[in-house]
Amino acid sequence: MSSYLIKVTWGRWQTDPKWLQSGDIQAAALFDLRFSNNKLSIWKIDDTQSNLDRVIAALSVINKKKTIDNLDYVIITPEEIQTLGLKTEKSPGSTLDTDANKDWHYDIIELSISKIVAIAKCIKSHTIHRKSEPAVHNLVRLSLKNKFIDINDADENLKKQLEALLRKNPE
């Protein structure tokens, strides 16, 4: 069964700040749940996770982003979406992988504050996965090679990074 990927930043979900009460979550985590028009961007991952690497590559090459670096994420299940009373809706993504944008990008819609908090608690209960920077670089190279990503769609800064990646040997 398909699941959903939410991009996060590992540090925001850590509980070691001394001021943080047991079981609570740093407010900084809310910035991983930045919503627009009461919608939160998520990515559908198929049951065999065959599109996971491609989605990670897509999420790593976004115009205006300063670097192509590591990517942290959690995978939540459709059951959790249902249990939390969340609605999803297919919508176009904004990465440089146009097919991925079309096929696998969704929004959680009709978000309320209580639902945001529920999503945060759900994420907190999950293991945060990481693709390291060298691994992400390899995935991006693959997406370039397979023409999933068109380097000409990249802004100047990103294009330089992509060109540098192509010059560097894979890890």
Added chain:
Amino acid sequence: MSTVPLLIDWDLSRSKPAPFSFEWLILPSAKSTDIKIEPKIQQLSSSTIGAVGNTPFSLLTGTSTEQLPITDYLTKQITDLYNLANDGLFEDEQIREFWEALSALLLTFGDAAIEGIAPYIIGEKASAESASETLKCLSHQETLVAYDYRIWIMERALQSPSSWIRDAAALALESMDDRTAIPYIQEALSKESNESLRQYLQTVIGYLSRKR
């Protein structure tokens, strides 16, 4: 073009013990022999000062910065940078501006810039988010400027009380592709209590070990 004599870089060997009062900030003895940093005098032209002053994070407005002693100037730049960054680096645009300001300071002041930001990163004057972004920025510079000092601050940040900063330090060292960091990561691993960070540190050690 007018120039002003500005900066005598820190000599790391003369500054031991480290010029900061953080008890866990101790320069490893290895550094005293590994790093050979000669004091050097840099000159900063008025146009260069303008380049730094014009970054979006600068708060120097309408004053003649050339008349400030360089240490005061740099200190003010760094203070202003982190005062803004500690309010939050949430949007791509904010992060981009922070990177540009920090990169300009690094390129202009070299080692001294790292000395100046060290209290923020390893002395906890910066928020974990700002410190994390700083380490990421320092590890993605396409220059050898202050290379040893950048590695040094990343290695020190591995000992931060904040797991977020320790993680950022490990990410930065992985990005630097420098296997000389391995002993420091191994030491950090031996002290690390966060299980997922332990796993990641092991991954970084494995990755750097494969580097030639």
